[in-house]
Each structure stands twice: as C-alpha cells, then as structure tokens.
Amino acid sequence: METEGDALEELLNIETEIEDVQDQIKFLLERQEKLHERQSELKFLLEAYKASGTGNSANENASRSSSLEDWSGSFEWDSQADDVRLNIFGIPSYRQNQKEIINAIMSGRDVLVIMAAGGGKSLCYQLPAILRDGVALVISPLLSLIQDQVMGLTALGIPAYMLTSTTSKENEKFIYKALEKGEGELKILYVTPEKISKSKRFMSKLEKCHNAGRLSLISIDEAHCCSQWGHDFRPDYKSLSILKTQFSNVPVVALTATATQKVQYDVMEMLRIPKCVKFVSTVNRPNLFYTVRSKSSIGKVVVDEIAEFIQESYPNSESGIVYCFSRKECEQVAAELRARGIAADYYHADMDVNAREKVHMRWSKNKLQVIVGTVAFGMGINKPDVRFVIHHSLSKSMETYYQESGRAGRDGLPSECVLFYRPADVPRQSSMVFYENSGLQNLYDIVRYCQSKRQCHRNAFFRHFAEPLQDCNGMCNNCAFFSEVREVDVSRHAKVMVSLLQAMQENDQRLTMLQLVDKMKNKKKELGSDIKKEEMEQLVIQLILDHVFKEEFQHTAYATNAYVTIGPLANQVLQDKKIVKLEISSKQKNKDDSMKSANHSLTFSGLELKLDELREELSSGHGGIFPHSVLSSQQISTISSQKPSSAQELEKIIGKLKTDKYGSKILDEIKKYTGSEPSDNGNEEEGSENRASKRLKTKKGVVVIESSDEES
Ligand SMILES: Nc1ncnc2c1ncn2[C@@H]1O[C@H](COP(=O)(O)OP(=O)(O)OP(=O)(O)O)[C@@H](O)[C@H]1O
C-alpha cells in the first residue's frame, strides 16, 4: 500500500522531472529561435543569389549589389573621377565595389555600403563629394575619427572642415557663411550626429544651403550606430532620419564595416532609404592571418610570449595593439612589455581624455609601437598600417572580435591576429555579459571559435555573418597546422563530472569551473585514464557549450561569481545517450610551431626603411600630419619595387599632388639609395607585399616558408 511518504517522494521526483523538462523546453525554444533566425538569413542569401544571377562561385558571391542595375559601365564622369582618384588621392586603381558605389552616388541614388574594415569606404563618398557641385555633409560618430579625416583631406588640399566643440570661432563663422551664402571654399563638412539632433542653428543654415541647391550629398559613416542590434548603438543616430525627410532629393550614403541582415534593415528604415542601392562586400580579410594560441595560466609566461612574438616578428617597430580584459591588466601588461624593451603604453576609459589622446597620437605618429588597450580603444582607430592585433584574453562576441582584430592590416598588407585563449577566461567574461541581451549566446560563439582546433577560423566568420564560405588559403593556424590535432572520446570523464556536480548541487553546494576541475582530481580511480588539468577545463567549457552544463551567476559585494550548474542535457550524458569528444593537440605545440605564423610579417628592404624615415620627417614638417598621409605603406612598397627615376614615373604611383609636394625628396632618396646599393642586391627589387606573399605559400594547408635573403 502506498504510504504518505511514498506519495511525497514520488511528488518530489515528479517536480524535479518537471523542472528538468522545463529546462529542456527552454533550451529547445532558444535553439528553435536561433534556427529560425539562421533560416531567414539563408533564405535571404539565396534570394540575393537569384536576383544577382550569380552561380555558386564564392568569389562572385563575395560581392553583391542588391539591384540588377549595372553600375560598372561607363559614365560621363569617368575620366574626371579617374583624374581625382589618382592625382588628388594618389590611388592608382579602384578596389572592389568602389567604382560602382561612386557611380551610384553620382547618379543621385541613396546607397548602403557594407564593406570590411579598411576596404576603402571613405573614398566612396569623398570622391563624389569633390566631383559634385556644392557641399557634402558627413556624419561621423567620433571626434577623433573626424579629426583624422579632416587632417588627411587637408593634407591633400581638399577644402574639408569640421563643426565640433573644438572648432574655432573663426572657422565656425567661415563654415556658416559658406553654408548660408556659398562664400569661401567648402567641399566636405564633418559633424557628429549631435549637431543634427541638437543644433537648430546648424540645421537652419543647412536648410539654406539645400534651398540654394548647394547640398551635394549626405554621408553617414559607421551607420551601424543607428541600430540597437549593432555593437555601437548611438541614440543620436536615431535623429538622422530627419535628413532624408528634409532633404529628400539629396543622395544619402550610409557606410559600415559590419552589419547583420537585421542591422541592415534597421539602418535602411532609420535613415528612410528603403530604395537604396545596396553594396555588400565580403567580410573576408584575406591579408589577415588568424591564430588562437593556448594561454598559460602564469601571467608572466603570457607576457613573455607576447613580447617574444613582437620582437621576433616585428623588429622594425611595426605598429600593433594588445587588447586586455581589464584596466588593471592593461597597465600591468604595458609595464611588463616596457620592461622587456618594447615601446608600449596603455589606454583605457579610466584615463582622462587628454592622456588618452596623447597616447593615441604618439602611436599614430609611430613614436610608440604598441597600445595596450581595453575595448575603450575602439572605433576611432584609423591607422592603416597596424601589423598585429593580439588579444591577451578573448573578446565578448564574434562581432567584437572581428571588429577588434580587423584593425590590423587596413592597408591590405599581410598582418596577424593572435588570440590567447584559456578556458578559465570564459567565466571572467561571462560574469560581465550575462545580463546583456543574448550576451551569453554571443560569448559562447566566440568560445566555440577558440575551443576549435580543427575548424577553419576564417569560416567561423563567414558562418557568423551568413556569407558563403571562401578558401582560407592556409591563412589561419587551424588550416596551416591542423594535422596535429586528434579527437578523443571523453564521455566517461563527462559522466563522472556530471554526477559529481549533481551530488554537490543536491547538497546545496555550488562550484566554480576551477573548483569543479579541482574536485575531479579525486576521481582518478573512477576515470582510469587521466586527462590534463587544462583539458579538463576545456571539457567543462565544452559541456557548457553543449548545454550539458550551464552557467549561473551570483553577485557579491565585490564581484559577480560564475558557477557551473547542471544543464538541460545533463541526463543525456548520464544515460549514455550523448558522446562527448574533445579536440586535443596530439603533440605539445612547440615554440617553433607557434611562431611559424609570425613569418607572415613584412620585412622591409633598405629603401623601404629609408622612405619610412622620410615620411616621418616630412609629416612633422607639414604641420604634424600623420606619416601615412604623406605616403601609405603600400605606396612605399610600390616605389621601392619600381624605383621611379623621374617625377612623371613617380606621378603614376602616387599622383600629381603628392609628387608636387614631396616628389623631389622622394626621388633624391631613391637616387641616394640606388647609388649606394650593392650590385647583388637583387632580392630587394621586390616590394614587401610581393616578398611577403612569396615567402608564404600554402600547399594543402601546410605553410611552406620559402627562404629569402633576410632569413639566411
Ligand atoms: N583603391 C584603393 N587602393 C589602395 N588603397 C586604398 C584604396 N582605397 C582606399 N585605400 C586606402 O585604404 C585604407 C583604408 O581606407 P578607409 O579608411 O576608407 O577604410 P574604411 O573602409 O573606411 O575602413 P573602416 O571601416 O576601418 O573605417 C586607407 O589608407 C586608404 O587610403
């Protein structure tokens, strides 16, 4: 006969099971939502293919415009545009989509441009701004970005101004007069979005400019700031909808480096440009080599490895960034790098604006090799020749990592992105992001990227941004060294771990990841075979990603603690319904292996170094503009390989304006160098880009480093 005790026990069991089922339903609903989202992304993608009539070639699909109109044909402004491109901007040819975007804007259309960081979005609106009559208005979110742009344009002799808190009274007067009366030369005017939302005076002058038919175009840079779903939402960007309402016949061009479908729709809606021509370029950055390195639990060892990497790969003080998790860590790592002889300084939100600006400036002018920053060192970074971005710990999402690592190699030359990963960094991040909308989901996506030792890192980006896969060309460490990894069945370890955690929870005890791993030490007998502590940590994270465990958080007076608890799929492991596998490096990566990727770095020829010195000298002599505004690294590389001997030859590389300004000094330097060059100096003939790509040839995913003079 059933007693009261039996009934009570059964009731408790049922309640536990109901909780378990509810957990599973919650998990399945979340999963369903994700799948729906992905489904609609893929449907959209397939429709885009159909509309553009392209086949399956990844390259064809990598760049697409949303309409069937042909923007690549000839237009009446072609020759004038070519002239401005070469002779004012010093740019010898267009990159992918630039010509088409310019043509669409010149035809008076609204345009949405999605183009990777460093793809060359600025030229797309600056060139039409010069060709069209009147003043172009550019909205940009940050003062530092605006200052960089205005300085660069001024150095090219283009009448560009900004109207910000730093503008002098005199310049303000000049700008208002130019807008109102068309007096004085003003072609491009930069403002922050607050000017549109808060300054009635400015808006009334702008209206006058428009009424007189002198507002040539409106450009909205970093347009993802319009969307709450984007990574840098700015409330003031919302007020930009007024622009299209008020100036409906003026073309609006919105530009951003990353935008998921959702963000793209949001931007089009917010800016009221539903019929815009959309140009989407690939997110692929083929010049970036992505590496995930396992991170030691000893802080000093990590800094040693970072310092060694920088010194061995970038001995000519090439610029780089090291991203750290916290402000304190930034300061420590910067100090330790300095102690190891690297010119490094830190940058974070706790510093006052002037101190931050000073560090940024020193770095931009190549007086400082490395900035060690938190995420606060963000959007305003415009330096084209950043050769490496190192993450001392993982970012909080794939999108953030793409943005941060993407600050490397904006000039298109080979550069490296290295992420130091250890599972113990995951709870540090998760306890920061768990309260954000989809914070944990986003974090777990990048954790998957870090945990995977076999999957192509580049493909992870394509998947994340719903883009067809493209060849990695051996440009990530998994593609380059994948054979060193094996998959091990650790289902038994997982089962023991689940039972252990369950027993603890039944006794109302909670465990952090490290405590759980520690407790597993006592289970050696049950396990038979042992796996290393780091692998055990990797397993805990793997089980969190697989929903066998989940993370829970508790606030204390000082911090938020992350605990590992039983997740919806734990029973599957206990009932042997789920096989758990772990990717394990079959041989300890030795130093040589991990440094292999460093051979992607550029090496400079003697002439390149001379020209680099010359651009520093010329930049300080020309009102302190940035060295890269005098000559870009790519231009230095082309000049060094072609060694022009006359102004006419030089003009073909850097255009008329720069040749007039700096030509004689550049030609002198070439002459001096070729005069002193030993006759067997054959290898220096090639530009660094050529040499770098020659040194790095991939054969079936294995990197073959060809020997060259510098190495022998
Ligand atoms: N066609 C081209 N050929 C060579 N260099 C180019 C070309 N177009 C642009 N560049 C150079 O590429 C670099 C990056 O350009 P730009 O600042 O416009 O990038 P962006 O797309 O705005 O990137 P971000 O999203 O990081 O702001 C600049 O140094 C620019 O001069």
Ligand SMILES: [Mg+2]
């Ligand atoms: Mg830009």
